[in-house]
Amino acid sequence: xxxxxxxxxxxxxxxxxxxxxxxxxxxxxxxxxxxxxxxxxxxxxxxxxxxxxxxxxxxxxxxxxxxxxxxxxxxxxxxxxxxxxxxxxxxxxxxxxxxxxxxxxxxxxxxxxxxxxxxxxxxxxxxxxxxxxxxxxxxxxxxxxxxxxxxxxxxxxxxxxxxxxxxxxxxxxxxxxxxxxxxxxxxxxxxxxxxxxxxxxxxxxxxxxxxxxxxxxxxxxxxxxxxxxxxxxxxxxxxxxxxxxxxxxxxxxxxxxxxxxxxxxxxxxxxxxxxxxxxxxxxxxxxxxxxxxxxxxxxxxxxxxxxxxxxxxxxxxxxxxxxxxxxxxxxxxxxxxxxxxxxxxxxxxxxxxxxxxxxxxxxxxxxxxxxxxxxxxxxxxxxxxxxxxxxxxxxxxxxxxxxxxxxxxxxxxxxxxxxxxxxxxxxxxxxxxxxxxxxxxxxxxxxxxxxxxxxxxxxxxxxxxxxxxxxxxxxxxxxxxxxxxxxxxxxxxxxxxxxxxxxxxxxxxxxxxxxxxxxxxxx
Numbered sequence: 001x002x003x004x005x006x007x008x009x010x011x012x013x014x015x016x017x018x019x020x021x022x023x024x025x026x027x028x029x030x031x032x033x034x035x036x037x038x039x040x041x042x043x044x045x046x047x048x049x050x051x052x053x054x055x056x057x058x059x060x061x062x063x064x065x066x067x068x069x070x071x072x073x074x075x076x077x078x079x080x081x082x083x084x085x086x087x088x089x090x091x092x093x094x095x096x097x098x099x100x101x102x103x104x105x106x107x108x109x110x111x112x113x114x115x116x117x118x119x120x121x122x123x124x125x126x127x128x129x130x131x132x133x134x135x136x137x138x139x140x141x142x143x144x145x146x147x148x149x150x151x152x153x154x155x156x157x158x159x160x161x162x163x164x165x166x167x168x169x170x171x172x173x174x175x176x177x178x179x180x181x182x183x184x185x186x187x188x189x190x191x192x193x194x195x196x197x198x199x200x201x202x203x204x205x206x207x208x209x210x211x212x213x214x215x216x217x218x219x220x221x222x223x224x225x226x227x228x229x230x231x232x233x234x235x236x237x238x239x240x241x242x243x244x245x246x247x248x249x250x251x252x253x254x255x256x257x258x259x260x261x262x263x264x265x266x267x268x269x270x271x272x273x274x275x276x277x278x279x280x281x282x283x284x285x286x287x288x289x290x291x292x293x294x295x296x297x298x299x300x301x302x303x304x305x306x307x308x309x310x311x312x313x314x315x316x317x318x319x320x321x322x323x324x325x326x327x328x329x330x331x332x333x334x335x336x337x338x339x340x341x342x343x344x345x346x347x348x349x350x351x352x353x354x355x356x357x358x359x360x361x362x363x364x365x366x367x368x369x370x371x372x373x374x375x376x377x378x379x380x381x382x383x384x385x386x387x388x389x390x391x392x393x394x395x396x397x398x399x400x401x402x403x404x405x406x407x408x409x410x411x412x413x414x415x416x417x418x419x420x421x422x423x424x425x426x427x428x429x430x431x432x433x434x435x436x437x438x439x440x441x442x443x444x445x446x447x448x449x450x451x452x453x454x455x456x457x458x459x460x461x462x463x464x465x466x467x468x469x470x471x472x473x474x475x476x477x478x479x480x481x482x483x484x485x486x487x488x489x490x491x492x493x494x495x496x497x498x499x500x501x502x503x504x505x506x507x508x509x510x511x512x513x514x515x516x517x518x519x520x521x522x523x
Contacts, residue, residue, distance in 0.1 A: 001069070003061040003521035004411035006047065007492040009037075010462045011057050011521060012411040013046045013064055018117055018129055020069040021046060027067040033060065040247050040460030041118040041193070042484050043127070043158075047460025061523040078195045079113075082161065083202035084152050088172040090140070094154060097137050105173065106201055108132035114159060114197040119189065119250035120458065120484030123364045124163035124181030126191035126250070127458070131159055139455070139486075143169030150175045152199070156457070159199075163189075164365065174203075183354065183366075189249035225291035225379040227345060229371050230329065233285035236371040238349065239342075241274040243357030243366075247483055253463070254361035254479050257437065257502025258340055260394070261299035265344035267388040268296035268321045276351055276358035277344040278371070283334035285341075289324035293379060294346035294387060296321045300338030300503065301396055305331040320390035321346075338396035338503040346387070350378030362437045363480040397500065402428060402509040405497045407466065409518035412456070412488035416468070420448040424490060429474065429510045439467075440476040440504060447472025450488065461485045464493035464501065466512075478502060 001024075002014040015021045025041045028048075035054030040047040050060055086106045095105050114128035136157045144167060147153075151162040153170035162168060163180035180190050191197065229236070239262065242255025256262040256279055263273040283302060297304055297318050304316040309327035316322050316330070318341075324330060332341055351358050351368055360367035371377075397403040413421065429442040448468050461467065465477045467487045476493065477485075478501065493501050494515060504510065 001065055003057075003064070003523060005057065005408060005518070005521060006411050006462050006489075007408050007464060008495055009052050010047060010049045010492075011060065012459065013048060015044050015046075015069060018043055019073075020044075022073045022117060023069045023071050024064070024067055026071070026073050027069075028064070033063050035060065038245065038247055040120070040483055042120065042459040043117075043156075043457035045457075045459040047462065049462070057521050058523065061521045065523040073194075078192070079198065080191060080195055081198050081200055082152075082176050082178050083200045083205075084109075084174040084176050085205075086174040086201060086203045088152065088174045090171040091173045094137055094171050094173055098134060100134070105135070106203075108135050109159070109173065110199050110201050114199075116191045116193050116195045116197065117158075118193055118484075119191070119248060120460070121250065121482050122163055122166055123249055123251045123366060124189040124191070125160060126180070126189070126193075126195075126197075128159040128191075128197055129157065131157065133157070135159070137171050139169040140171060143167055147172065148175070150177060150180075152176055187249070188355070193248060225293065225347075227293065227377045227379060228288045228290060229373055229375040229377070230286040230288055231284055231373055232371045233280055233282055233332070235281040236285060237279050237360040237362070238276050238351055238358045238368040238371075239279040239360065240276045240358045242359050242479065243355050243361075246355055250483060251355065251364055251366060252361065252479075252481060252483050254359040254364070254367065255357070256342065256359070257479050258299050258338075258342065258499045260499045261340070261342045262344075264319070264391050264393070265296045265298040265342040268298065268319070268391065269294050269344045269346040270382060270384070270386050270388065271344055271346065271348050275344065275348045277342050277349075280332055280341045280343060281339060283332055285332040287330050289326060289328050289330070290376070291326055291379070293324045294321050295324060295330065295343060297332065297341050297343050298391070298393060299341045300335035301393070302335035302337075302341070303331075303333035305333065307331060317390070319393055321387045335505070337398045339505045340503060345379050347380040347382040350380050361480050363482065394500075397504050397508055399505060399507055402511055403500065403504055404511050404513050405501060406494040406515045407491040407512045408494055408516065409491045409514050410489070413490055413518035415450055415452045415456075415488040416490055417449045417451045420450070421490075424448060424474075425512050425514055427511075429512075431504055431506055431508050431510065433506050435506060437478055437480040439478050439481055440501070440510075442474045442476065442510065444473065448474065448490065452488075456486055456488050458484045458486045461489060462492055464495070464498050465489045466491050466493070476501060
């Protein structure tokens with residue numbers, strides 16, 4: 001085993017192959033280690049998130065190194081058959097790459113029983129291992145921007161089914177109507193780690209219509225006290241502290257990008273710190289109060305305005321609670337510092353959780369729908385807590401100054417040249433307009449050069465990971481990032497600067513400050 005740093009609260013265990021990885025995963029699941037929060041397995045690695053207050057990285061590495069990796073992992077009894085129409089866009093190209101016919105490729109694909117090795121990339125996306133050893137093909141040189149839901153695909157020695165429309169670089173050999181992800185099921189992901197899968201050739205047969213996907217949860221309509229959205233601005237979402245513990249279904253935690261601001265807004269109105277609030281990007285947001293409400297806004301700095309029923313206007317403070325009378329409007333203007341505001345209401349919003357959380361995951365499309373003009377949000381009655389004292393917020397980034405983010409090198413720092421590592425810290429990076437809750441896409445004058453150019457097998461990615469694709473221009477993963485990724489991660493934003501990263505506006509400049517040297521963890 002090799003132990004690589006991921007962040008101050010995560011490490012990556014690297015093994016020789018998939019069987020060793022699955023054996024170690026089973027050992028860690030059978031006898032959990034104190035302080036371990038989550039395990040994210042991949043092709044040859046396991047990402048281990050832990051509580052630094054409970055265990056150190058070195059102690060954790062020592063404990064993991066003592067586990068066996070040579071035992072055979074028993075397959076689960078569940079067998080799932082998936083009917084496939086083998087007329088995929090890349091079937092002919094795959095046959096050519098393998099020196100085979102279309103019929104041979106189909107026979108090899110249907111002639112094996114696969115096992116769900118791990119999940120990731122998207123909810124319900126299962127990496128299937130154990131197929132015919134002749135079915136080994138590279139990813140496409142240029143990924144597609146959109147792969148249809150139900151596409152059956154190959155990459156390396158894995159097979160998979162895309163659960164929803166998404167970008168992707170796998171080779172498409174067919175399609176299926178069997179839904180991989182359905183929130184109407186008790187367990188939305190059809191395929192779980194350890195399940196066995198068999199593909200059945202249904203080419204040309206009439207296909208039963210796939211069931212309509214369950215709609216994402218809509219905000220509850222309210223007869224009593226409510227907040228009516230008049231203008232949602234650029235983006236307004238329900239967020240809380242996230243849905244942790246769903247990695248087995250390929251679902252990341254999501255949650256508020258500035259969790260300190262979310263907690264502050266809730267404290268100010270007397271709610272539990274992790275209660276659902278509205279995360280509002282930029283300005284242009286307006287709501288109307290139906291009934292009397294107590295609200296607070298934390299996070300980004302900028303104008304708040306109360307407009308009463310007669311049209312009179314008053315400025316409101318951020319960082320402290322304020323009251324709205326029936327018919328009053330609240331306007332949130334463009335921020336002067338930061339990007340995201342968090343609006344909490346005393347009593348909390350009457351919104352239904354999805355998989356245990358009210359967070360909206362924009363990549364996975366899990367959670368309440370984004371807010372629209374006309375939505376009327378129910379407000380629950382306050383049951384506990386008192387209105388909190390005013391709280392000054394932390395300094396937030398602006399376009400006029402360079403934001404410095406502390407970073408922890410790893411796990412793939414050694415995949416880059418020495419010049420690239422020096423450039424990573426010395427160069428100023430600009431946040432591009434392609435940035436969102438999935439990640440900040442950065443642009444620098446000189447791209448980062450790799451010392452290793454081979455393809456990296458998919459491995460777990462952490463919140464704050466800075467992934468470097470072939471372009472050499474980094475992507476800083478935020479809360480809605482995929483669980484696994486196939487590009488090397490040069491470093492990760494330290495936990496104490498994650499909230500700051502979530503407040504960086506488009507066009508801002510960033511510099512990275514490595515807080516320690518990269519070195520594998522010695523058990």
